[in-house]
Amino acid sequence: MQNRNDGTIVASIGASRSGKSVPIKRAVESLPRVLAFDPKGEYSSQLGFERITSIEALIKRCQELGSKPAQLALFASDKKSFDAMCGVAYIWNMYAPIAAVCEELARVTSVSKAEGNWGRLTNQGLxxxxxxxxxxxxxQEVDKTLLNNASFIHVCRHSTDDDCEYIAKKLGVDLSEIPRKKLEFLQWTSDLGIVSRGTIDFPVSKKTKKWPEGCPRFRSKGGNRRVLTIGSDGRFKQIKYT
Ligand SMILES: Nc1ncnc2c1ncn2[C@@H]1O[C@H](COP(=O)(O)OP(=O)(O)OP(=O)(O)O)[C@@H](O)[C@H]1O
Ligand SMILES: [Mg+2]
Incomplete structure (x- = not known):
């Protein structure tokens, strides 16, 4: 049973440019306390997060901040920096809850089980x-701790048959459910299976500073088509997850 203090893990899985990061950016862009592992620098360049380029600077900044709000992006891509960032995230979250964004996990974690500070974050941070x-x-590239502990899994386009088969089997859903087109998605929970299917588009009428080409719009597919709104925990407000 969940209690009020339980945290959330969201795993977003899909091929390159399939739409994994867009919903995460939507969820965190207006959150007060965020720390992103940002190998491409997109959270600082696009969303205006404070760019931090060393672990020493990150530790100093989080110590200064304590429980105050800040959106921080560690511009790094190596395993050592990722592990150290997870350690900082764990401690910074003790002051007041944060959202931690961990982009491109396969480059920085092992497939067996979550280790080191990443293990501590996913096991105890919650x-x-x-x-x-x-x-x-x-x-196939992500540790079992993450998939087993995920509050829900956001699945975007998979490009190969092998990858589709793996994730369909892992989630216990029909192979035909796995998105094959860019910007299509489904969401899954271990209790309910598939909770939503949909697509993202970027209406040009909705340009903002952070979304100069158009702010993303998430629309459900199927009989009951509607525009979905993402909450700060990454969940669509209109969907029941438990
Ligand atoms: N503001 C926008 N306007 C129009 N299209 C956009 C916008 N933002 C993203 N896209 C499109 O959405 C696609 C998916 O973007 P996203 O960054 O979520 O992909 P990703 O799966 O995280 O890719 P990667 O593996 O490279 O990180 C991009 O290829 C781009 O075409
Ligand atoms: Mg991405």
Whole structure:
């Protein structure tokens, strides 16, 4: 049973440019306390997060901030920096809950089980109300701790038959459910199976500073088509997850 302080893990899985990061950016862009592992620099360049380029600077900044709001992006891509960032995220979250964004997990974690500070964050951080958003291109490349502990899994386009088969089997859904087109998605929970299917588009009428080509719009597919709104925990407000 969930209690109020339980955190959330969201795993977003799909091929390159399939739409994994867009919903995460939507969820975190207006959150007060966020720390992103940002190998491409997109959270700082697009969303205006404070760019931090060393672990020393990150530690100093989080110590200064304590429980205050800040959106921080660590511009790094190596395993050592990722592990250290997870350690900082764990401690910064103790001051007041944060969202931690972990992009491109396959480059920085092992497939067996979550280790080191990443393991501590995914196993113990939840008890302190952290929200973890993680992206990976293929289900085979992510540790079992993450998939087993995920509050829900956001599945985007998979490009090969092998990858589709792996994730369909892992989630216990029909192979035909796995998105094959860019910007299509489904969401899954271990209790309910598939909870939503949909597509993203970017209406040009909705340009903002952070979304100069158009702000993303999430629309459900199927009989009951509607525009979905993402909450700060990454869940669509209109969908029942439990
Ligand atoms: N503001 C926007 N306007 C129009 N299209 C956009 C916008 N933002 C993203 N896209 C489109 O959405 C696609 C998916 O973007 P996203 O960054 O979510 O992909 P991704 O799966 O995270 O890719 P990667 O593996 O490279 O990180 C992009 O290829 C781009 O075409
Ligand atoms: Mg991405």
């Amino acid at each position: 008890a302190y109300g952290i929200t973890i958003f993680a992206t990976v291109q293929r289900g």
